[in-house]
Amino acid sequence: ISFVLKNAHPHDIATILDQKGIAIRAGHHCAQPLMKHFNIAATARVSIAVYTKKTEADDLIKGLMTVKKLLG
Secondary structure, eight states, rough: OEEEEOOOOOOHHHHHHHHTOOEEEEEEEEHHHHHHHTTTTTTEEOOOOTTOOOHHHHHHHHHHHHHHHHHH
């Protein structure tokens, strides 16, 4: 799932989450033409699969709430 948060650069999001032990990707994810079309420099991306635990999803949500408080 690729996303952006208002007032937060994706690399900053990734750094803050990394400090909480949550790994995500940030960048253009080989989609430069699409990002140029939407005038987006980069996105953050999380990977969720069948083996993702509910606690991990909860930690991601809590981490994103922290990002919003710090950068929003």
